[in-house]
Amino acid sequence: MPELLTAAQMRAREETAMKNGAVTGAALMERAGRGAVEATVRTWPDLAGGGHHAVVLCGPGNNGGDGYVVARRLADLGWTVEVFGMGDPQKASPDARLMRQLWEACGPVGQLSDAGHGTRPDLLVDALFGTGLGRAIPAETVTAVAAVKARSGARACRVVALDCVSGLDCDSGRMLLPDGAAPDAMAADLTVTFHAAKRGHYLGQPQSRSLEVVDIGLDHAEDDPRQRPAPGLLRRIEPGRLAPAAWLGSVLPVAPGAHKYDRGHVLVLGGGCGKGGAGRLAARAALRIGAGLVTLAVPPSALQENAARLDAIMLTSMKGPEGLADILSDSRLSCVALGPGLGVGEATREMVRQVAGADRATVLDADALSSFSDDPDALFGLLHARCVLTPHEGEFARLFPDLAEKDRSVSKVDAAAEAARRSGATVLLKGPDTVIASPDGAVSVNAAFYGREAPWLGTAGAGDVLTGMIAGLMGNGRADPHLAASAGAWLHVEAARYVGPGLISEDLPDALPGLFRSLGL
Numbered sequence: 001m002p003e004l005l006t007a008a009q010m011r012a013r014e015e016t017a018m019k020n021g022a023v024t025g026a027a028l029m030e031r032a033g034r035g036a037v038e039a040t041v042r043t044w045p046d047l048a049g050g051g052h053h054a055v056v057l058c059g060p061g062n063n064g065g066d067g068y069v070v071a072r073r074l075a076d077l078g079w080t081v082e083v084f085g086m087g088d089p090q091k092a093s094p095d096a097r098l099m100r101q102l103w104e105a106c107g108p109v110g111q112l113s114d115a116g117h118g119t120r121p122d123l124l125v126d127a128l129f130g131t132g133l134g135r136a137i138p139a140e141t142v143t144a145v146a147a148v149k150a151r152s153g154a155r156a157c158r159v160v161a162l163d164c165v166s167g168l169d170c171d172s173g174r175m176l177l178p179d180g181a182a183p184d185a186m187a188a189d190l191t192v193t194f195h196a197a198k199r200g201h202y203l204g205q206p207q208s209r210s211l212e213v214v215d216i217g218l219d220h221a222e223d224d225p226r227q228r229p230a231p232g233l234l235r236r237i238e239p240g241r242l243a244p245a246a247w248l249g250s251v252l253p254v255a256p257g258a259h260k261y262d263r264g265h266v267l268v269l270g271g272g273c274g275k276g277g278a279g280r281l282a283a284r285a286a287l288r289i290g291a292g293l294v295t296l297a298v299p300p301s302a303l304q305e306n307a308a309r310l311d312a313i314m315l316t317s318m319k320g321p322e323g324l325a326d327i328l329s330d331s332r333l334s335c336v337a338l339g340p341g342l343g344v345g346e347a348t349r350e351m352v353r354q355v356a357g358a359d360r361a362t363v364l365d366a367d368a369l370s371s372f373s374d375d376p377d378a379l380f381g382l383l384h385a386r387c388v389l390t391p392h393e394g395e396f397a398r399l400f401p402d403l404a405e406k407d408r409s410v411s412k413v414d415a416a417a418e419a420a421r422r423s424g425a426t427v428l429l430k431g432p433d434t435v436i437a438s439p440d441g442a443v444s445v446n447a448a449f450y451g452r453e454a455p456w457l458g459t460a461g462a463g464d465v466l467t468g469m470i471a472g473l474m475g476n477g478r479a480d481p482h483l484a485a486s487a488g489a490w491l492h493v494e495a496a497r498y499v500g501p502g503l504i505s506e507d508l509p510d511a512l513p514g515l516f517r518s519l520g521l
């Protein structure tokens with residue numbers, strides 16, 4: 001699976017290759033610029049050949065150096081190229097200075113403040129800042145980008161960003177913009193990044209419609225999606241070089257001779273009369289994803305309602321927390337999911353205490369988490385390594401107020417990792433950029449970006465389905481919590497994309513058989 005690098009990790013890869021004598025900085029810059037031009041033409045084949053017009057905005061560092069290479073390459077292809085630069089060339093790195101000089105043999109470098117003059121270009125190249133960004137970008141760069149876009153009038157020109165959209169903090173995904181700038185002021189149609197995607201490309205609000213990774217000849221670390229990611233590496237969840245079936249075969253119960261108990265028996269604790277939808281969604285998802293048996297335990301008053309709605313899912317009556325011990329005494333129950341529709345309060349807290357004490361694979365969501373807002377440490381004291389917490393940002397803020405989104409000083413990755421360390425459980429922090437972190441430092445991200453968008457997944461009950469999917473995967477005992485949560489999050493988005501717009505949560509479990517078939521399972 002592809003790893004997502006921090007800016008420092010990227011610099012280290014580059015420095016190692018240069019120290020080994022494997023490559024020079026100038027050669028890397030040439031490859032980056034050449035790769036960016038090739039990726040641009042691959043994306044927009046009508047830009048192949050000469051006769052087009054580009055405006056290239058170059059910053060003071062090596063990102064600007066890449067921009068001078070792109071400018072020269074486009075000019076070689078017969079384009080009309082205007083280049084505008086910033087910063088003192090004498091202060092640039094030797095590589096960036098060299099690339100600027102090589103460009104200057106082809107054409108001039110104008111002042112950034114003049115970038116707004118002229119006719120509509122076919123392409124705007126953002127080579128202002130890359131991984132070296134340390135603070136908010138200067139207002140003059142935002143003004144220059146807006147001025148070039150304004151040259152285009154109603155028919156916007158295409159924008160390609162080199163390495164990242166300038167202003168993107170490549171570690172956190174936050175945009176570092178001057179006061180007053182619109183959040184999408186620097187947005188691009190295509191980002192071409194080098195060697196590997198950076199963390200920030202897959203966190204926060206995507207600033208680019210598409211992302212291409214160009215190989216520049218540096219070594220890649222091997223990462224097998226069937227194993228837990230190594231601490232310190234941020235894994236992007238996707239099958240990678242493996243076929244989806246080969247990857248998911250490591251978490252799904254597919255042994256030909258499997259008995260239903262080999263495929264796990266999941267217990268879902270459901271809500272009271274009139275509050276049962278969430279539990280039923282979770283139970284159905286657990287069954288559809290492959291649990292051999294699923295039992296829904298509900299208060300006696302909700303038995304009739306549920307009996308009328310369920311067939312393959314077994315139903316049992318549970319007289320409050322007092323009735324739970326008896327149910328949990330069945331050693332064949334391999335995973336318990338609780339929270340959706342349970343209600344916030346002491347009864348739910350007591351259920352969590354008993355389930356955690358039963359030392360089984362456990363998924364805690366929604367009210368099972370919110371019931372501990374007043375004393376998160378009491379929850380953390382109960383948890384063990386086979387627990388998965390699946391908060392959305394609101395639930396996360398109740399348990400980890402100092403890591404809450406609104407005043408988060410660290411990235412979502414670091415926030416989830418700290419939450420996992422503190423709680424002793426795997427934490428899946430939801431969103432279009434869902435982050436999964438485990439106490440040993442394993443972290444993965446499942447991003448619904450770059451052609452994998454599924455905004456219709458933000459619909460009532462989608463989280464309850466995810467809870468059931470993860471419980472179903474954990475129940476069969478094959479996958480560890482991190483891998484089960486990762487595969488669950490990936491399949492959740494794939495199921496949403498399989499159904500498409502108009503999706504309601506009920507559709508998600510029932511999309512799984514068709515999705516599995518399409519994945520070759």
Ligand SMILES: NC(=O)C1=CN([C@@H]2O[C@H](COP(=O)(O)OP(=O)(O)OC[C@H]3O[C@@H](n4cnc5c(N)ncnc54)[C@H](O)[C@@H]3O)[C@@H](O)[C@H]2O)[C@@H](O)CC1
Nearest residue numbers: 014029032061062063129130131132133134135136137163
């Ligand atoms: N690391 C690698 O392996 C490679 C890096 N390359 C390019 O090099 C880039 C990184 O280059 P650099 O480290 O020089 O960094 P950048 O070019 O991203 O920017 C750093 C420069 O901008 C200045 N700066 C940073 N933030 C600023 C702000 N807010 N306002 C004004 N000035 C600011 C810095 O003082 C420095 O001069 C990558 O993004 C990539 O485009 C490529 O050439 C290929 C290989």
Ligand SMILES: Nc1ncnc2c1ncn2[C@@H]1O[C@H](COP(=O)(O)OP(=O)(O)O)[C@@H](O)[C@H]1O
Nearest residue numbers: 392430431432448455457458460461462463464
């Ligand atoms: N824009 C989006 N793109 C992809 N997934 C999304 C988006 N918005 C929400 N989701 C996903 O939808 C689910 C919503 O879960 P949650 O907030 O718990 O809802 P509920 O409580 O109604 O079940 C989460 O898995 C989240 O990651």
Ligand SMILES: [K+]
Nearest residue numbers: 126129164166
């Ligand atoms: K850039």
